[in-house]
Amino acid sequence: MYPCRAHRLVSLLLALCAMLGGAPAARADALDGLLEVKSAYAQPEQGVYQLFARVAYPVNDDIRAALKDGLTLTFDLDVVVSRERRFWMDETIAEYTLKRELSYHAVSDRYVIRDLDPRNGGDQHTFPTVEEALDALGTVESWPFLLKAQLNPNRQYRVSLRAGVRRGRLPDTLRVLLFWTDDWHRESEWFSWSLPL
Amino acid sequence: MVPATLRRLGTLGLIALWVLVSGGLLLLLALSVQNSVQYSKLQAWILLVNAIAVVTVSVLLARKIIELVRAFRAQVPGSRLTARTVAIFGSLVIAPLIIVYLFSLEFLNRGIDSWFKVEIKQGLTDALDLSKAAMDMRTQEYLRSTQIFASKLSDMPVSEWPRATDQQRAEAGALEVVVYGALGQVLASSSTGPTSTNLPRYATPEISRAMARGIPYSSLEPLSEGDYLINTAAPIATMPGPSEGRFVVALYPVPPQLARLSEAVQRSYSQHGELSAQREPVKNSFRLTLTLVLLLAMLTAIYGAIYSAEKLTRPVQDLIAGTRAVGKGDFGTRLPLPSRDEMGFLVHSFNDMTKRLRRAREETTRSQQAVERERERLSIILARLTTGVIAIGRDLVLRSANHAASSILGVDLEQGIGQPLAALTSDPRFARFASEVSERLARGEEEWREQMDLKPEMAGARVLVCACTPLPGDEHADNDAERQGGYVIVFDDISALLQAQRDAAWGEVARRLAHEIKNPLTPIQLSAERMRRRYLQQMQGEDAQVLDRATYTIVQQVEAMKAMVNAFSEYARAPDMKVTKFPLNALVTEVADLHRVQESGVRIEVDLDAHIEQVEADRGRVRQILNNLIVNGVEAVETSASGRVLVATKLETAGAAAYATITVSDNGPGFPREVLGRAFDPYVTSKPKGTGLGLAIVKKIVEEHGGRVEADNRPEGGARVRVSLPVTDGSRQLVARERRAEPRKERA
Numbered sequence: 001m002y003p004c005r006a007h008r009l010v011s012l013l014l015a016l017c018a019m020l021g022g023a024p025a026a027r028a029d030a031l032d033g034l035l036e037v038k039s040a041y042a043q044p045e046q047g048v049y050q051l052f053a054r055v056a057y058p059v060n061d062d063i064r065a066a067l068k069d070g071l072t073l074t075f076d077l078d079v080v081v082s083r084e085r086r087f088w089m090d091e092t093i094a095e096y097t098l099k100r101e102l103s104y105h106a107v108s109d110r111y112v113i114r115d116l117d118p119r120n121g122g123d124q125h126t127f128p129t130v131e132e133a134l135d136a137l138g139t140v141e142s143w144p145f146l147l148k149a150q151l152n153p154n155r156q157y158r159v160s161l162r163a164g165v166r167r168g169r170l171p172d173t174l175r176v177l178l179f180w181t182d183d184w185h186r187e188s189e190w191f192s193w194s195l196p197l
Numbered sequence: 198m199v200p201a202t203l204r205r206l207g208t209l210g211l212i213a214l215w216v217l218v219s220g221g222l223l224l225l226l227a228l229s230v231q232n233s234v235q236y237s238k239l240q241a242w243i244l245l246v247n248a249i250a251v252v253t254v255s256v257l258l259a260r261k262i263i264e265l266v267r268a269f270r271a272q273v274p275g276s277r278l279t280a281r282t283v284a285i286f287g288s289l290v291i292a293p294l295i296i297v298y299l300f301s302l303e304f305l306n307r308g309i310d311s312w313f314k315v316e317i318k319q320g321l322t323d324a325l326d327l328s329k330a331a332m333d334m335r336t337q338e339y340l341r342s343t344q345i346f347a348s349k350l351s352d353m354p355v356s357e358w359p360r361a362t363d364q365q366r367a368e369a370g371a372l373e374v375v376v377y378g379a380l381g382q383v384l385a386s387s388s389t390g391p392t393s394t395n396l397p398r399y400a401t402p403e404i405s406r407a408m409a410r411g412i413p414y415s416s417l418e419p420l421s422e423g424d425y426l427i428n429t430a431a432p433i434a435t436m437p438g439p440s441e442g443r444f445v446v447a448l449y450p451v452p453p454q455l456a457r458l459s460e461a462v463q464r465s466y467s468q469h470g471e472l473s474a475q476r477e478p479v480k481n482s483f484r485l486t487l488t489l490v491l492l493l494a495m496l497t498a499i500y501g502a503i504y505s506a507e508k509l510t511r512p513v514q515d516l517i518a519g520t521r522a523v524g525k526g527d528f529g530t531r532l533p534l535p536s537r538d539e540m541g542f543l544v545h546s547f548n549d550m551t552k553r554l555r556r557a558r559e560e561t562t563r564s565q566q567a568v569e570r571e572r573e574r575l576s577i578i579l580a581r582l583t584t585g586v587i588a589i590g591r592d593l594v595l596r597s598a599n600h601a602a603s604s605i606l607g608v609d610l611e612q613g614i615g616q617p618l619a620a621l622t623s624d625p626r627f628a629r630f631a632s633e634v635s636e637r638l639a640r641g642e643e644e645w646r647e648q649m650d651l652k653p654e655m656a657g658a659r660v661l662v663c664a665c666t667p668l669p670g671d672e673h674a675d676n677d678a679e680r681q682g683g684y685v686i687v688f689d690d691i692s693a694l695l696q697a698q699r700d701a702a703w704g705e706v707a708r709r710l711a712h713e714i715k716n717p718l719t720p721i722q723l724s725a726e727r728m729r730r731r732y733l734q735q736m737q738g739e740d741a742q743v744l745d746r747a748t749y750t751i752v753q754q755v756e757a758m759k760a761m762v763n764a765f766s767e768y769a770r771a772p773d774m775k776v777t778k779f780p781l782n783a784l785v786t787e788v789a790d791l792h793r794v795q796e797s798g799v800r801i802e803v804d805l806d807a808h809i810e811q812v813e814a815d816r817g818r819v820r821q822i823l824n825n826l827i828v829n830g831v832e833a834v835e836t837s838a839s840g841r842v843l844v845a846t847k848l849e850t851a852g853a854a855a856y857a858t859i860t861v862s863d864n865g866p867g868f869p870r871e872v873l874g875r876a877f878d879p880y881v882t883s884k885p886k887g888t889g890l891g892l893a894i895v896k897k898i899v900e901e902h903g904g905r906v907e908a909d910n911r912p913e914g915g916a917r918v919r920v921s922l923p924v925t926d927g928s929r930q931l932v933a934r935e936r937r938a939e940p941r942k943e944r945a
Contacts, residue, residue, distance in 0.1 A: 070470015107328045107463045108417035108425070122421040128403060167474075 033058025037191035049146040157195040275514035288500030326458040349432035358385040425451035528555035590683040617755025663688040707765035725751035806847035826861040833865030854928040862917040867910035903929040
């Protein structure tokens with residue numbers, strides 16, 4: 001018992017050191033794999049820019065097992081619209097995040113995607129398989145994100161898109177406690193393009 | 198005072214700030230654990246700041262401990278007390294903290310482990326299975342109903358389908374029944390709400406795929422509000438042949454009770470899964486938080502213990518340093534008042550004590566200085582006093598003596614302090630004095646006054662007026678002698694006074710003699726001469742011879758008496774000096790030559806000091822001195838075959854004054870012992886035909902010149918008289934001043 005406790009204490013101290021170091025070591029987890037924005041474009045329609053994108057999320061048995069065990073994955077899609085400036089840093093015009101979560105519903109044996117934006121009223125869809133669910137998550141169709149009126153036609157604008165996934169939906173108490181532990185979290189590279197005016 | 202107060206306030210402020218910050222951080226940590234919504238973003242920072250606080254306190258504590266260890270090794274006063282206090286405080290704080298920590302850790306481990314007990318997991322799985330079974334049963338039931346309805350539709354014409362659909366929906370309790378064509382078009386539909394607001398759903402791709410394969414479809418779909426829908430679909434078969442792609446989709450509600458229970462099971466299962474995955478991280482998180490809190494509390498407590506101990510022992514250290522300073526005689530030590538408590542009272546008392554000690558010492562110092570000043574004044578007075586003062590103990594040991602006492606007694610008494618009087622010196626005069634004193638004290642006479650004649654038969658005899666008074670003893674004195682007390686003997690040399698009185702008396706006698714005798718002498722002489730002239734020629738024979746002898750005798754004796762009376766007159770006359778500057782050596786040579794001519798039987802020699810040039814004096818009287826002395830010498834040796842008289846001059850200096858010393862010595866019998874002490878008194882002579890005034894006149898002239906004269910016998914035989922005369926008038930005045938200052942100095 002004592003050696004075990006001593007070992008725990010040592011690991012606690014190591015964790016403390018790692019935390020003080022400010023650079024938690026990256027760990028291998030179920031989110032390892034391909035995560036990238038495959039394609040994206042924005043198209044104005046009736047004065048509103050709509051986003052179309054394809055994102056590839058990692059699919060593997062670990063994710064399946066984790067979801068089956070009751071874990072929830074949160075998928076964020078960050079969109080940043082910035083005005084390009086030649087001699088200064090770009091100015092951010094708009095910044096939105098499409099936040100959704102994927103979980104496994106054990107009673108119905110279905111994968112549930114839920115929109116976390118309260119304005120959408122918790123809209124959710126169910127899928128029989130993970131692949132279908134991830135495919136649905138990776139497909140963004142006609143997401144209105146910008147008013148044309150917000151833009152100056154004489155300026156250049158740039159849209160940047162980044163996908164992120166992390167393990168989430170812990171009870172809040174635990175989630176804050178676990179900020180330094182192996183809280184799965186991955187982000188793709190930014191996918192940017194010039195906004196056609 | 199003010200900087201110390203400010204420093205104390207600053208320290209208190211820092212401590213209060215530290216307690217507030219660390220307490221606030223711990224509170225925030227606790228709040229963030231309880232309510233993460235508000236503090237989740239701050240969580241990392243709070244923990245980081247807490248960790249930094251732990252490191253900071255650790256560094257401060259390490260520094261304090263190193264200081265403490267160094268002080269302990271160097272045996273700095275108070276360090277042991279500090280170490281002991283810290284050890285006691287530390288163990289009092291650390292032991293409960295560690296017990297609470299270990300207990301909490303154990304409690305935490307057991308608590309978290311209890312969340313994930315196998316029974317709970319199994320119970321949840323069973324509940325889930327039960328829910329699924331219930332849902333499956335319901336689903337299968339609805340699917341069968343849909344399939345039956347689909348087979349019914351296949352047997353009836355399409356025109357009947359809308360009615361049958363409505364009927365089916367009503368009978369089966371479905372929410373919606375829709376018949377789709379091969380292209381996905383709605384052939385018939387029925388729903389619970391108004392048609393305008395409840396458009397039939399599109400068949401999902403899953404349904405489409407199942408229908409394409411001719412397989413009935415059923416699924417349980419969770420809704421966002423915790424409700425469920427049972428979605429069923431069945432192809433419409435045409436006997437015999439394919440379904441032609443038509444199918445029925447029916448949506449059924451799940452009873453609310455079943456839905457609620459199932460949703461609760463689902464939620465619990467999901468949460469348990471999340472928690473299970475986070476079991477170790479959660480434990481670690483709690484342990485880390487707990488450890489951080491423990492470390493912060495423990496380190497702060499130890500630091501506080503050291504700080505308190507130092508604060509407690511600082512006045513003690515000050516007191517120790519102050520006591521040492523007082524021990525070394527530094528009464529100016531004032532300690533800073535630490536507080537108004539008992540320690541402050543102690544320090545205040547110490548300061549008060551040192552203040553009183555300082556005052557007492559200053560008082561003592563002032564008294565000592567006053568005593569010293571008094572003693573110095575007294576010693577100056579004693580030193581300048583022409584009266585001799587000596588103090589002796591009851592054991593007759595000399596305690597102190599002034600300079601005049603040494604001069605009068607002719608003994609260096611200051612060298613003999615601490616010795617018995619009798620053992621001081623063998624000088625006969627002092628021995629006489631000591632024996633007189635001893636005898637009187639031995640007889641128990643403690644207070645007396647007496648005139649003491651010290652060795653009147655010796656040269657330099659002294660007559661002292663002596664007084665003795667007992668001294669009280671000092672019972673606080675260090676030694677027995679001072680405790681017992683003693684005697685103080687005061688004495689005055691009245692030899693000169695007596696001499697002066699004698700001189701004055703002799704002068705008066707001489708003057709009266711000269712006056713009374715000289716007057717009748719001339720008529721006697723004249724009468725004798727007249728008788729001789731008148732009657733000598735008239736007488737013949739024997740009468741003439743008698744008259745001749747008688748008158749001659751009368752005239753001779755009258756001449757002799759005149760000479761004697763003139764000598765007396767000379768002695769008694771008032772001083773009337775005619776000081777001139779003349780070569781002394783030439784005068785000596787002249788007088789010696791004169792006597793050489795007269796006294797052919799005596800060898801008269803001179804030994805002259807060439808350094809003596811001019812002397813300021815009354816030439817005639819110096820000649821008289823030389824004359825008298827040479828005559829004395831010649832008369833002393835004229836019966837001797839090898840009579841010799843030596844006249845020597847020498848230049849001597851005493852202090853700033855220069856003297857010309859004339860020494861006349863002979864090889865005759867010398868002064869008789871009984872005469873030596875009074876050789877210069879009138880009418881003291883060892884010669885059968887002397888007047889006894891020769892040396893008296895010499896002495897008188899010498900004193901008129903401010904010089905001194907001494908008479909003694911040479912060791913090899915013969916008399917010796919030394920006359921010292923100041924060379925210049927300036928020297929004479931200098932000598933006169935010195936004599937006024939030391940009038941008791943021995944004179945011839």
